[in-house]
Amino acid sequence: MSSKQDKSGTALVLGATGGIGGEVARQLEAAGWQVRALRRGEPQPGEQRGGITWLRGDAMNSGDVMAAAQGCGVIVHAVNPPGYRRWGELVLPMLDNTIAAARAQGATVVLPGTVYNYGPDAFPSLREDSPQHPQTAKGAIRVQLEQRLxxxxxDSGQGCCRVIVVRAGDFFGPRAGNSWFSQGLIRPGAPVRSVKLPGKPGVGHQWAYLPDVARTMVALLARRDVLPAFATFHMNGQWDADGRQLAEAICRVVARRGGPRPSIKSFPWWAVTLAAPFVETLRELRRMRYLWNTPVRMDNASLVAALGAEPHTPxxxxxxxxxxxxxxxxxxxSAF
Structure with a gap:
C-alpha cells in the first residue's frame, strides 16, 4: 500500500483530531488508503475533508465504532482521554470497542505505544521483549491494554484480528498536540526566548518526530500480512544522548531565522509539585518524572529487520x- 493509485485499503482512525491519530490519518490518505475518521458532534455524516471521510460518533459507543469500521481492513486506535483525565474509567472500554469491531471485520489494529509499560528494572535499553513492570497506574493500564490486544x-472463538504496536519516545511535531516539547520546553505561539529542560544534566532522553512515527506505521501496514499476528516494534526516533541536543537544535533553528539565541534553563519541577494537588494533568506529569532522571533508550533492531531502515527526519x-x-x-x- 505505497502508491496513490492503490485504493484497495480502507482504514478507520480513532483519535484523528489528536496529534498521532491526525498524522497517521493524513499519511494513510497520502499513501492511497481510503480513510475514515470518527468525531463527536461536528461532522455531517460522510463529510469529506482533506481526503478523509469524517463520521459522527464516539469511541466510547460500541455501536458507533462497529458501524464506522464496516469494510475496514485497519483500525488505528489513537484515542485517549484528554488531559490524562479518567484514564482508569475510559481507556480499556474504548479499546474493547475497537477490538470487537476489528474481530468483526478481521481487521488489523494499530496502536501507538509508549515507554510507560516499563519500569526501572528494564532500563536503560528497552527491547520489545523487555519485562513490563510499570511503576505508575497509567503504565499498568498500558500493560493491560496491550495484553487485551x-x-x-x-482467541478464535470470537473472531481474530491482527495487531501492530509501535512504541516510541516523547512525541514532537508541527501538529503533535499536547506534548513535552510544546508544554514544557518552549511556549507555543511566541518567539522562543528560552528552552526549559526537564531532565537531569547529562541524562539522555528518547524523542520521536511524529511524522516519522506515522510513516513507520504506514510502512508496517504494507507488510502486515507477513508480520506476526501480534507484532510489536520500538523506534529509535530522535535520541538525545545528553539531554541537551534537542534544545541546542532549537537554538540553531532560531538563530538561522535571525533571532537571538534562546537561553537554556532547567524546567521548574518545583512549580509542578506545588500545583499537582489541584491539577490532575500535573499530578500525572510529576509521576512520570522518573523518565527524565535516567536514560531510557529504545532498541529498534526488530523494526530495522522488518523495514530495512527506520524512517528518520534530520x-x-x-x-x-x-x-x-x-x-x-x-x-x-527557505533556510533549509
Missing part, C-alpha cells in the same frame, strides 16, 4: 517544522 489475536529539519507549526518562527523560511 494480544489476547484478541489468538533533527534540525524536524525541529524547524515543529517550531513553524507551533507558530514560533513567524513566516515560513
Amino acid at each position: 494480544k489476547d484478541a489475536t489468538s 533533527l534540525d529539519i524536524a525541529v524547524k517544522e515543529t517550531l513553524q507549526g507551533l507558530g514560533c518562527l513567524g513566516k515560513p523560511s
